[in-house]
Amino acid sequence: MSRSTQGATLLGLVAILFWSTSVGVTRSTIEFLGRTGAPAVMFTLSALLLLPTRTALSELPRCYLWLGAALFVGYEMCFVLALGFARSRHEAIEVGMVNYLWPSLTVLCSAIAGGKRLNALILAGLALAFVGVVTASSPPEGLSLSRFFHNAAENPLCYGLAFIGAIVWALYSTCTKHMAEGKNALWFFMALSAAGFWIVHALNTERTPMNWSMHIVIQVALASAAVTLAYQLWNVGVLRGNIHVLGLAANGTPVMSALFASVLLAAPLPPIFWGGAALVAVGSLLAGIGSRR
Secondary structure (H helix, E strand, C coil): CHHHHHHHHHHHHHHHHHHCHHHHHHHHHHHCCCCCCCHHHHHHHHHHHHHHHHCCHCCCCHHHHHHHHHHHHHHHHHHHHHHHHHHCCHHHHHHHHHHCCCHHHHHHHHHHHHCCCCHHHHHHHHHHHHHHHHCCCCCEEEEEEEEHHHHHHCHHHHHHHHHHHHHHHHHHHHHHHHHCCCCCCCCHHHHHHHHHHHHHHHHCCCCCCCCCCCCHHHHHHHHHHHHHHHHHHHHHHHHHHHHHHHHHHHHHHHHHHHHHHHCCCCCCCCHHHHHHHHHHHHHHHHHHHHHHH
């Protein structure tokens, strides 16, 4: 592995740490600025922070520019709105776990795109990751498949958006390296996401007033900076780093995300949730090992 590849891989690993804070900081910001207002402000600030890194649109491959943009904006809409529609902080963390099916789904998409046969390890990994999501959504007294489907049936928009988001991000992660040709359109994607959220916010007849204070200004600034660094470093890692190493490291994201969210949202989680998060991580790892075989 060349030194430049090692450096890009290291940046991708740092991105995973920042990424793990996304559920907690996003949900916290939503509680003050609303489910549509919070992401509109955050992505606007992120786009401004990325201005110095922008690449001329004429230099970007057309397929990457438009298909990549559609997948990126689609994912952000699904993920952030899923957190916004969660009825409680605990449900937001559960929904975040549904979103973290994306590493194992990325393995599935990559295998299909590469014409690989789906072996037992890949399928077992996918099944284990799903069992992990069900476990994380179960009551403290034990595993309950009916509880997961009951929660999903009571708030289908929330859980549905999280699952669709996981699929869309898996497609984005699979396609980006092949479409981008080493280019980076992250600023453009962030700007489009901000515009999309402002449009949704304007059309939202149930939007709540934004409650601004110095504390909120600082929180939004830190949240936007964390999100911006996560995506910027991840893009570098995906485009120039070792995607297999990053894929394996990303398997730990469900556990780290739950840990950060639990602390940031002051929402203690029962042992069964941590067991579910670990199963999601192990399932993604198994699927990754299966794909390399």
